[in-house]
Each structure stands twice: as structure tokens, then as C-alpha cells.
Amino acid sequence: AQRVTQPEKLLSVFKGAPVELKCNYSYSGSPELFWYVQYSRQRLQLLLRHISRESIKGFTADLNKGETSFHLKKPFAQEEDSAMYYCALRFSGNTGKLIFGQGTTLQVKP
Amino acid sequence: NAGVMQNPRHLVRRRGQEARLRCSPMKGHSHVYWYRQLPEEGLKFMVYLQKENIIDESGMPKERFSAEFPKEGPSILRIQQVVRGDSAAYFCASSPIKTQGHEQFFGPGTRLTVL
Numbered sequence: 129a130q131r132v133t134q135p136e137k138l139l140s141v142f143k144g145a146p147v148e149l150k151c152n153y154s155y156s157g158s159p160e161l162f163w164y165v166q167y168s169r170q171r172l173q174l175l176l177r178h179i180s181r182e183s184i185k186g187f188t189a190d191l192n193k194g195e196t197s198f199h200l201k202k203p204f205a206q207e208e209d210s211a212m213y214y215c216a217l218r219f220s221g222n223t224g225k226l227i228f229g230q231g232t233t234l235q236v237k238p
Numbered sequence: 239n240a241g242v243m244q245n246p247r248h249l250v251r252r253r254g255q256e257a258r259l260r261c262s263p264m265k266g267h268s269h270v271y272w273y274r275q276l277p278e279e280g281l282k283f284m285v286y287l288q289k290e291n292i293i294d295e296s297g298m299p300k301e302r303f304s305a306e307f308p309k310e311g312p313s314i315l316r317i318q319q320v321v322r323g324d325s326a327a328y329f330c331a332s333s334p335i336k337t338q339g340h341e342q343f344f345g346p347g348t349r350l351t352v353l
Contacts, residue, residue: 132280134280164344171241171242171344171345171346171347172281172329172344173344174341174342177341214280214281223286223293223294224269224271224286224333224340224342225271225283225286225294225296225297226271226273226281226283226342227283228273228280228281228282229280230278230279230280231280
């Protein structure tokens with residue numbers, strides 16, 4: 129079955145520390161992977177997608193098909209990065225529905 | 239462009255009542271998705287609609303739940319005879335005409351509480 133797993137419910141780091149939010153997926157085809165973020169009192173918004181290979185707000189994520197992972201990384205965390213982060217998978221060629229992980233709360237302490 | 243609108247933002251119903259959740263997609267978007275988030279869980283896909291058509295309802299419970307996206311007006315997710323287990327946040331997302339490669343834009347959600 130298709131599944132997205134985010135093993136950490138909460139990740140707490142100090143400002144300036146490196147951050148890695150883990151995401152593993154289970155899918156036999158070629159998936160599209162995304163990271164969505166939800167800041168306090170705001171709606172869910174797209175942070176980045178693997179096909180773009182871009183860095184947004186200092187975050188990057190590399191798709192590792194061998195390990196079926198799409199971990200989100202940032203070398204130096206900022207307090208404004210504190211939010212809920214969701215990893216999501218969209219099947220290639222399908223109707224566009226997303227499968228979300230359970231989410232990880234990132235808490236960046238001053 | 240005001241973004242995806244959902245109303246009401248909070249809805250309280252007693253067991254057995256009906257709940258109607260509305261979603262107005264972004265201007266120019268003709269694809270609507272509904273997701274449900276139960277407490278302590280991630281968002282789970284429910285249904286995907288285009289104007290006047292249900293394309294994928296694989297995530298919809300078999301009973302009591304229905305969705306529509308009429309030619310005019312918002313998309314509506316309807317829950318009949320609500321039970322406590324229906325208490326959740328319901329999110330709507332929209333995307334432009336072609337879904338492939340296009341981002342889904344999410345609304346603020348409707349929090350349903352069943353007493």
C-alpha cells in the first residue's frame with residue numbers, strides 16, 4: 129500500500145543548529161514528493177517539490193529512490209522555521225490526490 | 239485572488255444532525271480536493287471533483303458522506319447523521335485546469351465538532 133511515514137512527531141532544535149525532518153515513502157512507481165508547511169494560524173502551503181530541485185527559505189530535499197526517502201534539510205535553523213511540516217506523495221499519472229505523512233512539529237528554540 | 243475559501247470555519251453539530259461544509263476554489267481553478275484530518279493524524283484524501291463530476295471518491299466513507307461541485311457555486315461536502323467520530327478538520331484544496339505538475343492550494347479548513 130502507498131504510505132508516507134514521518135517518524136518524528138516533534139523535533140526540537142536550537143537556533144543555528146542543522147535540521148533534518150525525515151520522510152520515507154512506500155510506492156512501487158515513480159512518485160512526486162512534496163513538503164508542505166503550516167505556520168501557526170496559517171493555512172497549509174507548499175514549501176517545495178522534488179521535481180523542482182530548488183531551495184526555499186534555505187530548505188532542500190533530495191529524493192533518494194534507493195532508500196525511498198525525501199528528507200527535508202536546512203543547515204541553520206531560524207526561529208521563524210517553527211511550524212508543522214508534512215511530507216506528501218502524489219502518484220505519477222493519477223488524479224492528483226496527495227498522501228500525507230503524519231506531520232512533524234519543528235520547534236526552533238532561541 | 240482571495241485564495242481558497244471555506245465556510246464555516248467552525249461547525250458544531252449534535253449526533254444525528256447534518257453537516258454541510260463549503261469550499262470556494264481559487265479563481266480559475268476547476269479541480270477540488272477534500273481531505274480530512276483526525277486528531278493527531280495527517281491529512282487523508284477523501285474525494286476529488288471537477289465541475290459537475292466526481293473523479294475519485296476512493297477516500298470517502300461508504301455511507302453518510304457525499305460531495306458535489308456544481309457548475310455554479312462552491313463545492314459542498316455533506317455529512318448526514320453525524321457521529322462523534324466525524325469530529326475532525328476538513329480541508330479543501332484547489333488546483334488549476336491541469337492537475338499534473340500543479341500545486342494544490344489549501345483552504346483554512348473547517349473544524350467540525352460533534353457533541
